[in-house]
Amino acid sequence: MKNLNIKDIAKLAGVGVSTVSRVINQHTDVKDETRKHVQEVIEKYNYIPNNSARNLKRNESMDVGILIKGMYNPFFARMIQSIEKRLSFAGYSAIIHYNIEGNKDIDAANEFILEKKLKGVICLGGDFDQLTDQEIQRLGVPFILASTEIPEKLNRELFSSVIIDNEKAAHDAVTYLFEMGHKKIGLITTGIEDKSVGTIRTQGYLRALKEHHIEKRENYFDVGAYTFDTGYEAMTRLLGKADDITAVFAISDVMAIGAAKAIYESGKRIPEDISIIGFDDIDYAEFYNPPLTTVHQPVEEIAESTADIMIGILDDELKHQHIVFDTEIIKRNSIKFLG
Amino acid sequence: MKNLNIKDIAKLAGVGVSTVSRVINQHTDVKDETRKHVQEVIEKYNYIPNNSARNLKRNESMDVGILIKGMYNPFFARMIQSIEKRLSFAGYSAIIHYNIEGNKDIDAANEFILEKKLKGVICLGGDFDQLTDQEIQRLGVPFILASTEIPEKLNRELFSSVIIDNEKAAHDAVTYLFEMGHKKIGLITTGIEDKSVGTIRTQGYLRALKEHHIEKRENYFDVGAYTFDTGYEAMTRLLGKADDITAVFAISDVMAIGAAKAIYESGKRIPEDISIIGFDDIDYAEFYNPPLTTVHQPVEEIAESTADIMIGILDDELKHQHIVFDTEIIKRNSIKFLG
DNA sequence: TTCAATTATGAAAACGTTACCGAAAACGTT
């Protein structure tokens, strides 16, 4: 029972193929009567148009790519799901690809697009500091950066972004720590040199310190890579070289929780001996013991905006735009008030 | 700068289109000399064959679908990533789709395949108890069930599966609880009526009870839906109607962690007052406080096997097969020894 | 009724590949 094609349907319905095509694509120039009849035949024989043929003719696909930077990460995992849901509802497919490798995030995107003839690309995370307007234009499809840092030199009409203000969020987090009486504040971050999200959050930390006249101490820093393990290791080192800290700011919840394990293993308690604040507000944070104080990113909204922008642009109803969502400190029980 | 096609390359290389096609597809019947020359031209002009045209001609795609049952779930999220990695390495794309809806998991798969002309489908979770051999055959593509329960009546040559023995794993978990001195053991599961994973794990629990001559008590059960929230709610109810339990077995780590929160809020401690054992061994478990004792599923291996089977079958090097991985109880600190 | 304007339809030419088929070229054997 081979699959029917448009010709078969045309014959079955007693019309020409172009009429069937018009019905499928909801063109207006077909008589209501014939439209209904053709639709019935399509229904009856369960005909599904061949996507490859359609894509070939139209020279495009209905696929949008999601390129994810880095290893497994619950925050991105959550975003992917919401994006896919919305994309799929609008008739698009999500093709996901994890870009584990290094720094050429834009090249990865480009290859991805060319190979799969994608209609658009969404990047989750990644470092685009070297990105140029030219490169974006060469991509040739709507390009959205989500949950990353946006280089300022870029022409903002060429792409969309949906992000948070990482510098401010980090600043607020350590300010909150300060308000709770903490002055010796450790930092578990992911970078200090580049222009990545981690570095920007580090800058927020630094600004808050300066603002409250707290001296910056090199031995209060350590670096991980957005995983439980590396958070654990970073904290272990921190405990060794900075045993006087009363609080630590980890720039991701998973690192915060990794760090917590190191704290417990060192015989200290949270928050009695060391306070800790995370970043992201993954659902695990609320259920951690003690419930983790953290800066909340509206994942769901970020994901939905991202998808909606892509859909809007693809449907020609939207131009590129740049959204920055507010973050919020969710106060739970991992921070002690020092008075 | 429109994209080049195979004809352009043929002209540029001074050969026929079929020769270029042969080079692209690594056919053997082309002289080494010409092959090299054509390859150089392809390289030079950065030519990428049009996938739609190729798929149309070959009447197939290079896409394999991943259909995921239920809402966001860190266990599946992790599997998706590993499967995608491997699939992508072998030249296939992963098209993911979350099948939130009800029970017609096979219909979802079928529609998915037809619409996207998928080369194969992998289902993560889902309930296939109503599935028939006929339906599988009608799918027409390699079909792999992962991390779910496999109905016995099915002809095992028609599909692959990679699973664990849920009944035994659950049985082992509560047996371990028994060996640690527990006799009043609560259960947080997801179902008791159907043929789902949850029900099978419930049966393992029941068998262990019987084996150790522990009376089954209806008020020791409660039901959630694989989320933190529902685990929390289930435990809250359990605490109300069964305040004498000394341990609880949650059939997923996220429900266990949700349950833990309810336990803490009731003023009890883990494991001093109530012991808890989870299922899955998601990475949260190791980093939870206290580290959660749980039954470990080899996610990575399950994912890799799943992908490898799909690739093997697609490349005609493998037949359908059925793998069941061993689980293992990871003893951490959420269980008290009652003596 | 007649003609122009509009609407509805079908035929056929693409879109960029692959694969079949036959022919040319290269090779070996006598």
Add this chain to the structure above:
DNA sequence: AACGTTTTCGGTAACGTTTTCATAATTGAA
């Protein structure tokens, strides 16, 4: 040199759509 084999190659017909173009059917105005 003549022949049969084998290797290498090019022409071309599909694959199932969409879209353009021409034409047939319908409508409206005179």
